Amino acid sequence: MYDQILVPTDGSDTAEAAVEHALDLAEQYGATVHALYVVDTDSMSLSLGGEQLDRIEQGRYGEMEEVRERADRATGYVADRARDRGLETVEHVSAGKPHSLIANYIDDQDVDLVVMGSHGRSGIRRALLGSVTERTLRSTHVPVLVVDVEDTD
Numbered sequence: 001m002y003d004q005i006l007v008p009t010d011g012s013d014t015a016e017a018a019v020e021h022a023l024d025l026a027e028q029y030g031a032t033v034h035a036l037y038v039v040d041t042d043s044m045s046l047s048l049g050g051e052q053l054d055r056i057e058q059g060r061y062g063e064m065e066e067v068r069e070r071a072d073r074a075t076g077y078v079a080d081r082a083r084d085r086g087l088e089t090v091e092h093v094s095a096g097k098p099h100s101l102i103a104n105y106i107d108d109q110d111v112d113l114v115v116m117g118s119h120g121r122s123g124i125r126r127a128l129l130g131s132v133t134e135r136t137l138r139s140t141h142v143p144v145l146v147v148d149v150e151d152t153d
């Protein structure tokens with residue numbers, strides 16, 4: 001049923017809570033686990049210049065190495081736990097609009113299940129779902145398992 005399971009992560013506690021669900025399903029179906037972190041260049045556009053944003057989108061971080069490190073920590077959390085269970089794992093970091101790049105990744109990698117948090121780093125609970133989750137639901141037809149956690153973040 002599921003061969004390629006995508007876990008989009010922003011490194012938040014809620015995204016990490018989704019990981020166990022993804023890994024359990026991956027074990028049952030013998031699926032590959034894909035961990036994807038999108039560096040949100042829109043949210044950085046107030047503090048960074050156009051040239052810096054272009055470089056990040058090309059994957060050239062230079063003195064902004066800590067941005068890349070944060071991304072690698074987030075995907076590494078997922079990948080380490082997946083490998084501990086003997087699962088095949090792919091880590092990927094890209095930069096741009098999170099929901100668009102999540103949707104592109106789903107198409108490019110033939111993802112057949114997405115497992116993600118209901119909320120993320122901003123942790124604002126006014127909305128039922130965070131904007132990345134809501135937009136991902138709107139932009140894909142593959143099933144999305146949304147994991148909610150109370151009192152985190």
Ligand code: ATP
Nearest residue numbers: 008009038116117119120121122123130131132133
């Ligand atoms: P908002 O960003 O709308 O203010 P939020 O941060 O609480 O609210 P979302 O950003 O929608 O909520 O996060 C929900 C889930 O979406 C996260 O648990 C994670 O699975 C995924 N996600 C969020 N941001 C990213 C990102 N930059 N890269 C990959 N996955 C992400």
Ligand code: MN
Nearest residue numbers: 120121122130
């Ligand atoms: Mn967010």
